Amino acid sequence: MLLRDAIRETAAVLASAGIEDARLEAEWLCETALGLKRPQLALQAGRTLAPTEAERIHAWGARRAAGEPLQYVLGETDFYGLTFKVGPGVLIPRPETEKLVELALEALAKFPLSPGLLATRNTQHETFASATVLDLCTGSGCVALAIAAQLATRSTQQETVVCAVDLSPDALRYARENQTALGIPGVRFFEGDLYAPLPAGLRFAVITANPPYIAPPLYDALPHEVKGHEPELALRADEDGLAVFRRIVEGARERLLPGGWLFCELSSEHADPARAILSRHGFTEIGFLPDSFGKPRFAVGRAPAA
Numbered sequence: 001m002l003l004r005d006a007i008r009e010t011a012a013v014l015a016s017a018g019i020e021d022a023r024l025e026a027e028w029l030c031e032t033a034l035g036l037k038r039p040q041l042a043l044q045a046g047r048t049l050a051p052t053e054a055e056r057i058h059a060w061g062a063r064r065a066a067g068e069p070l071q072y073v074l075g076e077t078d079f080y081g082l083t084f085k086v087g088p089g090v091l092i093p094r095p096e097t098e099k100l101v102e103l104a105l106e107a108l109a110k111f112p113l114s115p116g117l118l119a120t121r122n123t124q125h126e127t128f129a130s131a132t133v134l135d136l137c138t139g140s141g142c143v144a145l146a147i148a149a150q151l152a153t154r155s156t157q158q159e160t161v162v163c164a165v166d167l168s169p170d171a172l173r174y175a176r177e178n179q180t181a182l183g184i185p186g187v188r189f190f191e192g193d194l195y196a197p198l199p200a201g202l203r204f205a206v207i208t209a210n211p212p213y214i215a216p217p218l219y220d221a222l223p224h225e226v227k228g229h230e231p232e233l234a235l236r237a238d239e240d241g242l243a244v245f246r247r248i249v250e251g252a253r254e255r256l257l258p259g260g261w262l263f264c265e266l267s268s269e270h271a272d273p274a275r276a277i278l279s280r281h282g283f284t285e286i287g288f289l290p291d292s293f294g295k296p297r298f299a300v301g302r303a304p305a306a
């Protein structure tokens with residue numbers, strides 16, 4: 001079979017399964033299945049596929065047509081300019097979450113403590129002397145690794161700069177694989193419930209989190225492509241979707257340095273209750289910022305200065 005025929009046949013299979021961008025997705029599937037880059041796909045359109053190549057494309061097309069998310073079939077997705085391995089057991093990073101990385105980097109750039117002072121504050125933790133960011137609910141590690149990659153370009157330090165936590169061992173397996181594949185040493189991953197697995201007394205300049213925040217009735221109404229494949233633990237949260245956020249805020253003051261920032265992804269309907277929760281816990285400079293598509297999404301609060 002020629003590559004161009006495989007693309008056409010895959011597109012037809014996807015279109016008959018009701019997939020909107022069938023041709024584009026077929027090209028993506030073929031490109032990744034053959035390890036090609038986009039211009040090579042066009043250049044090699046007339047090449048005959050090896051039987052194993054044709055079989056892989058056929059199998060991937062069938063999985064996608066059955067409703068599996070494209071990124072799970074491809075086994076990867078892009079986030080903040082980096083490629084992350086994903087698959088069953090871990091949430092697929094979404095483009096709107098990239099703003100969380102930017103918010104953290106902007107806050108760090110303005111943070112009143114120099115890296116030296118920060119190190120002094122955390123001296124009791126020799127291995128974490130320069131830990132500056134905590135990423136809760138890290139999933140694939142996308143936010144933590146993207147922040148660490150950016151910080152690495154600004155410093156020659158090879159120490160841990162980001163601590164990252166997730167309750168799911170499956171998610172952490174992807175996070176650690178991503179760390180190795182991307183070659184970003186500055187992140188230390190912990191398995192457990194929010195702050196529980198962190199060394200006592202360790203404090204951060206910035207806490208980021210993209211927790212589960214979909215309220216049960218909305219979760220039940222999610223499309224099968226999401227609900228039937230991505231982990232419930234990553235998506236669904238009780239109490240109008242704010243159960244995990246509440247616990248993040250409750251524990252944040254104890255884990256932030258004076259003047260440190262908390263940034264948490266939520267949904268636009270959470271704006272008012274999220275502000276109220278932050279205010280109740282003594283945060284200042286409270287806000288609810290839009291993502292890069294203009295949708296209100298990020299609860300922000302600052303711990304009072306000492």
Ligand SMILES: C[S@@+](CC[C@H](N)C(=O)[O-])C[C@H]1O[C@@H](n2cnc3c(N)ncnc32)[C@H](O)[C@@H]1O
Binds near residue numbers: 091142
């Ligand atoms: C919405 S996903 C976010 C994943 C990743 N940060 C991202 O933006 O793609 C939420 C993550 O929180 C984790 N999680 C849920 N409850 C948790 C808890 N109590 N403590 C730590 N992690 C939790 C889930 O396993 C999941 O990986």
